[in-house]
Amino acid sequence: MKRTNAPMGVMSAIAIAIAIAVPLSAPAPAHAQQVATSAVEAGEASPPVAQEANRDQEPNQQDAVQGLQVKAQEPEGFWKGSSLAIRPRTYYLDRDRDSKPDNEGWALGGAIEFKSGWAADVLQVAATVYTSQELYAPADKDGTLLFKPGPEQFTVLGEAYVTARFGEGDGLRVGRQSFDLPWLARHDVRMAPNTFEAIATGRPAKTGLAYIAGYVDKIKRKDDDEFIPMSEAAGAAGSDEGLGLVGAQYTFSDGSLVGFTNQASFDVMNTFFIKAEKSFDIGQDVSIRGYAQYTDQRSEGDELIGGFGTHLVSVKGELFYPNASFRLAASRAGSGRGLQSPFGGPPNYLSIIVDNFDRAGEEAYMVGASYDFKGVGVEGLSAFTNISTGNTPDSGPNASPDETEYDLTVDYRFGKSSALDRLWIRVRGAYIDQDERDTNGDDYFDFRIIVNYAFDIF
Known part of the structure; x- marks a missing residue:
């Protein structure tokens, strides 16, 4: 397998970007994998096991069913409670392929986020501008999704909303x-x-019931600055259909939970998801948590992207110690078609750095481990690793190469006592080994450096 190293100038620029980011800032952790995130943002404590289960922060996996984020505590006034935060991010990605074209890019940008207090204790406004600017973006290595296709840098008003608060949260x-x-x-x-x-x-x-319901008209995808209809994003060119959603999650006092969502992408497909989790104490500071989920996905209405029906079953068990955890997981996708995730948020427990392991007829298995080095006196340093392998049909219309993905993520977060408080450096590597007996097989190495920081203007 060939290796193409980044130019020395690029690697030097990475160091410069880290230096630039230091006096600036980092987005908060991407996707929480438990309802803990909802509770924390509501000003509440979260179940201990949920906090442990959430520490790895794998952003390519989203299985939490979260209610709308509205603070439950007594709100402050509109101006007194307002905040303005700058959240810089720099991101370098190098995907070195064995036979297909390589992908490489380096971006500097992030977000500026304004959120008001509560006018008359009822109304809040918020807005967030996102930007991704080119530092290194060779046209012959496009496809990193750091920029618009081209590649082309962009800036977009990604969020701008009004929230009305009523009841208790x-x-x-x-x-x-x-x-x-x-x-x-x-x-x-x-x-x-x-x-x-x-x-x-x-x-x-x-604890108790969290819920969400709504109508989604358009999406701005991660590598774009335009909002397009949900049906168009799902693959129905020239269409203009939205999506209706409803979801709920009930969390018990011991942290166990059950939850579901149903999302109807009108005239395209319906996606139903259900999950359950429960923990079992097996010793002092030692527990096992079991996870199970099921997705049913099928075409509906005018079937604008074709008629289909498929499903995904996924289970995981994780053994938790104070500073470490070990996990096993398995999943099986329906043979009719691979799962479609045009709106983000693949929930499979085997969705890791690169792949989701939910292709048609795919049987997949994963083993992984996590460690927080504060257990040996190194505060802020943690790491987790996963190995997933997926087997798919060898022949027929859904045939695709079997593959194994080997992942390692290392995180370092500077502590509150440091001058670099809120700086988070993440280094990720993934090697994807595909069966090259299949003409579509392609081994490749995916390497990433992400530097996040965050600071508040007021």
């Missing part, structure tokens, strides 16, 4: 906004997340 939100749901999510794995033009209502919950 319930809310109604209208405008450009984000979601963190299975199959419909920010999917914040590059420079800017997916965002949506929508109206939604709901509430988060530490």
